[in-house]
Amino acid sequence: MGLERGDIAVVGAGVIGLMTSLSLLDAGRSVTLIDPDPPGQGASFGNAGVIANYGVKPLAEPSLLLTGPGLLFKKDGPLAIQPGLGRAVIPWLTQFARACLPWHQERLQKALASVIVDADARWQDVIHRVDASDEWQRKGCLYVFADARSRRQAERDARVRKRWGVACELLSEAELSQLEPSLSGRFTGATFFPDAAALSDPGAITQAIALELLRSGIKSHPGKVTKIYPLDESVEVRCAEGDCARFEQVVLAAGAHSQGLLQSLGISAPLISERGYHLEYEATLAVNRPVCSIAHGFYVSPMTGRIRAAGTVELGGVTLPPSNHRWEAIDRTMRAWFPELPEAHSRWMGHRPSTPDSLPLVGSAPASDRVLCAVGHGHVGMTLAPWTADAIVGLANGASTDPVLHPFRPHRFNE
Ligand SMILES: Cc1cc2nc3c(=O)[nH]c(=O)nc-3n(C[C@H](O)[C@H](O)[C@H](O)COP(=O)(O)OP(=O)(O)OC[C@H]3O[C@@H](n4cnc5c(N)ncnc54)[C@H](O)[C@@H]3O)c2cc1C
Incomplete structure (x- = not known):
């Protein structure tokens, strides 16, 4: 019709x-x-399915003014430009650099906090409305780190998030191991967001x-x-x-x-596509809740009957083909963390619709x-x-x- x-x-x-x-x-x-x-x-x-009610910090932040340029041209880095994108990325990058300036942070954080901290309650209404309680998990979310410098950064981040009403706790290595035994010995600590929820299958x-x-x-x-x-x-x-x-x-x-x-x-x-990638493995018990390593730029999310490794940022257009090496890099990291994993059974690339601020x-x-x-x-x-x-x-x-x-x-x- x-x-x-x-x-x-x-x-x-x-x-x-x-x-x-x-x-x-x-x-x-x-x-x-x-x-x-x-x-x-x-x-x-194909996303990581996290209801990130702790997401009060914009991607653009002052430290990226120093570290960002190096990251952008690192092929497998968590934040990269896809070769071939050309000049199309320049207006986005210019505005992104502007949004990184320290004096914009308060305004951007305030705007995000005003709409994100009650996301969990809003989602619960939706879950009820569409009768999908099986798809809802509320076990919090972890940002893991592996060195003292990252812990100091996590402490600074936690102070910012708490100012906007986000519940978060800094965990020691032992506390992290209690929550996620499969990560024992791999990370030195984590930020725990106890109120975060997750969808066990966004699709x-x-x-x-x-x-x-x-x-x-x-x-x-x-x-x-x-x-x-x-x-x-x-x-x-x-x-x-x-x-x-x-x-x-x-x-x-x-x-x-x-x-x-x-x-x-x-x-x-x-508006640009921040391309993100996922791999899925048939395994149920690798982690109990979404776990994100900021250094690697992706989440490991438990999903129905499988785990999904989803994330990384590649500034790319909506028409260029996926970059195989990004799936390979995620897979290498997953195998280092979870040596028992079977072969990935599916892989996906998708377009985050992203503004610079x-x-x-x-x-x-x-x-x-x-x-x-x-x-x-x-x-x-x-x-x-x-x-x-x-x-x-x-x-x-x-x-x-x-x-x-x-x-x-x-x-x-x-x-
Ligand atoms: C790897 C990865 C992990 C992520 N993890 C999370 C997470 O854990 N938590 C979170 O909150 N977010 C996450 N996101 C972000 C989230 O997935 C996106 O922000 C969100 O899905 C965007 O939804 P959308 O409806 O705007 O876009 P899409 O889901 O892309 O939908 C756009 C729709 O528009 C249609 N369309 C396009 N052009 C036209 C046209 N001309 N006419 C008509 N229709 C058109 C398309 O066919 C498509 O169906 C993640 C994203 C990625 C890539």
Whole structure:
């Protein structure tokens, strides 16, 4: 069936578009969800599944002004540029360096804290709503480290997080071994976030939400949106497949693929794909909760019937092929930590939709308040999906003055 005129269209069926659609339906709106692919196949499929309510620190931080340039060109490092990306990365890097400056930290941390520390409670409502309690684990999360310098850094980080209300404890090597016996002797300590939760299968959660959307009467349209065109009394949506229809309002939630659509709406935000990789191993008992080694840049997350090693950052486009050596580097580290692991049975690469200041773009487009943006959630898109959905419902229903949203305004890089 062709695309039909309707009330509100949501462009993109990742966790952000799905969750936003559900909240809009619950608020009584009639929703058309448009995506060329089945729901939940993008970044929302292969992530580490952590509900990172401790994520009050932006990726851009002052120490990266010194260490970042060296890391960027280290092939297997936790933060690298993919060769071949070329000049496309320059606007993002320029704004990223700016966001690293010490005097921006307080503002960015405050903005993140204002929306992230209650992520666990918001997610519990969603889990209940879509009847997915089997997918929910609440055993906290660990950031492990292996030397005295990293411990001092962890102490500084913990002080910052505590200021914003995050519960965290510095653990000794013995305390870490008690929580995670399989890591005995490998790390000298950890930061423990006892209130963090995790999804035991992010793909299963997006499917549960998609199923609930079907039950609640969503209209789905397979199509790749090429143009969102604000008119006086409506918004026109055009698809590559030739379909075209008008809606009262449109929500843009196409993840890392949103750059062109943002630009056509007059928003020149330097959105980039921070490519992340995962490997999965059939093993259930390697760790009891998500464990992240900052030095290696990835999480080891227990998932249903398997463990997933997911993370690292590679600044790359949405079209370049994956870098095999990054999977190999994760695999080498996993084998050093867990020598008993079987061969990895699956591997995946996905696109984190990232802004340079780590704040998503959530708000109306300057061209028209009929077009709402919900993109750029970077490392915390799973975590922030319920908040984003609520914020978009508020905006769609005319509550445009919420001061909490100000730091997230989509056109802030134009100012
Ligand atoms: C390795 C890795 C680990 C991560 N770990 C975590 C974690 O532990 N916790 C956490 O909170 N976050 C994590 N993230 C981040 C999180 O996965 C993302 O922020 C989140 O999934 C982004 O959701 P999204 O809906 O914006 O994008 P996506 O899930 O990528 O969805 C975008 C959708 O838009 C569709 N689309 C694209 N172009 C168009 C178009 N033109 N028209 C219509 N539809 C279109 C796509 O087909 C896709 O379905 C991780 C990410 C990675 C890569």
